[in-house]
Structures are given as structure tokens and as C-alpha cells.
Amino acid sequence: MTMNNNGPIEGRISIKNVSKIYDPDGAKVLAVDDCSLEIQPGEFCVIVGPSGCGKTTLLNAVAGFHSISSGSIELDGRAICTASHTEPPSAERIVVFQNGALFPWLSVLDNITFGPEAQGKMTRGEAVSRARELLAELGLAPIAERYPGEISSGMKRRVEIARALINDPKVLLLDEPFRAMDALTKGVVQEFLLRVLDKMRKSVLFITHDLEEALFLGDRVVVMTTRPAQVKKTIMVDFPRPRTYRVRSSQRYLELKEQVFEAVHEEARKAFEAGEREMA
């Protein structure tokens, strides 16, 4: 893997008419309804929507963690998930989870070498030297020998992003990765993610509740409806890259924020009222 500014030619995700029905004990629940979305190679696509709307369901289907009921998901034209076939998870589409999933029993370094070693892509020696390079580039070298339990939550997220990137994935799938972080740490880690992606562009599917985060990070913000999930509105975010936190005080930012907020708020209210009806 080399870090450069050339745009990637791979990593196109095509989500075509995807529906997902959960059928726990006979009570069918439509989680995703005829959802279509295309993520261009190297595009940072953010999905926002009310809690429980089916965003994570969609991301998990792209990751290969579960099947879909109809439609198809393609990666660079290859069907990776259809109603009849789900390609198992692999390192070409790596997930960074909501609460973080660094392995507590491995040091930071061993967490990062885990992928290349598991895939048999590198020997232990190669993986270690590549991991050290990457850690140095990302300013994480001093914590290489630490266990995840010994570093801060902000550091953990950075390590987890590094652990994904060493595999040179085509797609990064981030499921509310910065949730439950304090605002300051969150800002720092967001900037870290942007800096890394400026160096090595990847297609990104990013889920969040945080509208500010969506606008700051994304090339495009997709607002989902309340369950069953459908695309409600797509907002192109045209701030140039590299971005810094200053973006957030621009007039354009406020305009976009209002657009996104309006769309999300409407859906959140519907979700809330639907919840009230269920309770009644």
C-alpha cells in the first residue's frame, strides 16, 4: 500500500432496490424498503436518519454480516449480496464499529498486523514493519506496544482506523464510530480521519446521528426515512478538501445544516410518533 493522492479506481458500491425483512418469530418487520444508493470510488458518503431506521442493517449487508431479502449490492460490478447469496465478510470492505472493536488482548501493533497476517498477505516481519511505518505516519508510534486498555478512546479510534487501512480496503464502513465521545476528542479524531483519507482516498460509507459530523466529513449526506429505511433526501456537500474545522463557521455550512436538519427532524418526529402509537 502506498499513500498518494491519486484517486482510487476501485470501490464503487451499488445498492440496488435493497429490501430487508426481519422475521424473528413470524412477526415480519420491514427494516429496509427498496433502497437504492450508489457510492462512487473514493466518495465519502454519510447516512443519517432516526434511531432504528435500518441504517446499520444496510451497512451490515454491505459488510457481509447478514443477508438481504431482495435487490442486490455490488462492489465494482460484482454482486456481493443478493437475496440468494451473501459473500462472506472480507478485508476489501472493513468495518469500524460503534463502540470500537480493538482486541483487548493484543497490543496496538498486533491489532494492526492482525489483518495482513490473518489473510496471509504478509509475513509477520513484513506486517510489523509496515505497521510501524503506518503508526509513524499517523503519529501513533509511541503507543505501539500498549494494550488498548491503556490508551484513550480517541487514540483507540485512530488505531482502529489504522488497523483497517493497513489492509488497503476498497471500502471503509464506519458505523457511528465516534459516538459517545466528548465533543473535543470527537473533533480531533474527525480531523484525523479526514487527514488520513486525504492521503489515501477510499470509498467510505459512514453512519451517524450527528449532523455536524455528517457535513464536516462527507461529500454527500443521505438522509434516510424512518423505518422502513428509504432514501429521503441527498445533499451534496461541496466544501473543498482538505477541510479543517473552520468549515464549520462558514455561511454555506449553516445553509446545508439547515437543509439536513429539516429533513432529519421530520423523520425523527415521525419515528417518535410511530413509537408513541406502538406504546399506546
Add this chain to the structure above:
Amino acid sequence: MNLIKLRKAIFSKSVLRGFISVGGLIAFWELGRRLQLPGLAVVPAPSEVFAALSDIVAKPEFWDHWYASFTRVLGGFIAAQLIGIPLGLMMAMNRYFHAFTFPLLEIMRPIPPLAWVPAAIIFWPTTELSIGFVIFLGAFFTVVVNVIGSARNIDVRYLRAAQSLGSRPIDIFKRIILPAVLPGIFIGMAVGMGITWEVVVAAEMIAGKSGLGYLTWSSYVGGNYPQIIIGMISIGIAGYISSSLIRLFGRFVTPWQSTQ
């Protein structure tokens, strides 16, 4: 610097409080014997136990009893780990195997190990083997239950992350499932070790010809009262040494645990 720390650790208030409580107990016990307080009047006083100690400790048989109990505990305990850990892992990972074995385990588990003594003596050809078997049972169920519990509690995020990073099932087992259950295994070991000492002492009292349990019981039968106390304290120390060793071993094998 470190010497100061050491001195602070030794002369800290909590250590002092510990000494006060232990010292207080000994003083109360000694006084109780001398003042012929009801109950304590017949118990040998600490001074008497202490006087008998040097004689008893000098006898090689005393240490033979230590050795006998330790080897029994170790044998039964290790056998319980060797069989219990793989069994627990299999039960946790295979639904069908679990369905077949779990009811059996749950029926056997509530039977106290000591209730097995008569059946064990009939079944096994030697007394030594039957004691070993009863000790094995004492640790076995605790181990199995702890392994199943911790294997089932592995966070699905770790499994998914490993899959997402391209692991094959064998790697997931070696690099995710095993390390994730290790802390649970050590908790099972520590609890199991405690049970093992309870069981060995009782089994030796019933059926043994050696060991710390036998020493304590035979001292009673032979009327050597100070030796009863020394036997009891020996059992306490032996159990403490065993569980400390397990804690040390656990800390060595799961170094990340102390960081969480």
C-alpha cells in the same frame, strides 16, 4: 525512592489494622484459655500451639502430609482443567453437542463432591484414585460452567471485526475465542482451587491415610490438640499459596487484564 515506597507499604495503616485484628484474635484466644472462658477453655492456647510447633515442623511426616495433599489437589485440579476446558469450549461452540451434554451436566453438578465418596470408593480400585476423582469433580463443574459462560459472552463485535479483517475460522478460534475466554478460565480456576482444598481435606478425613486433612482428623482421634490447630492453619496456608499461584499465573498469561 523504592525503599521508601516499600517502607510505606509495610508500615501502612491497612497493614497495621490487619495486625491489630489478627493480634487481637490471638490475644483473646490466649486469655480465653487462661481465664477458662466457656468454649475456649478446652481449646489449646496459642502459646501451647506455638510451643508444639517446632516439634511438629521438625518431623518429616508433617511435610509428607503437605506433599500428599498438594499432589492430590494438583492431580485432580489439572485433570479437571484438561478435560473441563475443551469440553466447555465444545459445549459453547456446538449447539448440538450442547443440547446433548448440558442436561447431563446440570443433573450431575448439584451433587456435592463429597456425596460421590462412597460411589467413588466402590468404583475406583484404590483409595488414592477415588480421592483424586472426588477432587477432580470439585474443580471440574466450576471450570466447565465458567468456560461456557465466558465463551458465550464474547462480544460479537470481536468476531465480526476478525471476519472483516479476513480471518479464517481457525484463526478466529486461536486469536479471538481463546484469548477472550482466558480471563473466565482463570476465574473458574481460582474458584475451583478453593473447592478443591475443601474437598481434599474432607476426603482425607473420610478415606485417607495421609494428607493435611488426615493429619487434622487423626490429631483429634489421638488427642493431640495443638496439632489440630496446626493442621487447620496448614490447610489455610496451603489454600492461600495455591490461589496466589493461580493469580500470578493468570496475570502472566493475561497481561492485558490489568489494563482494562
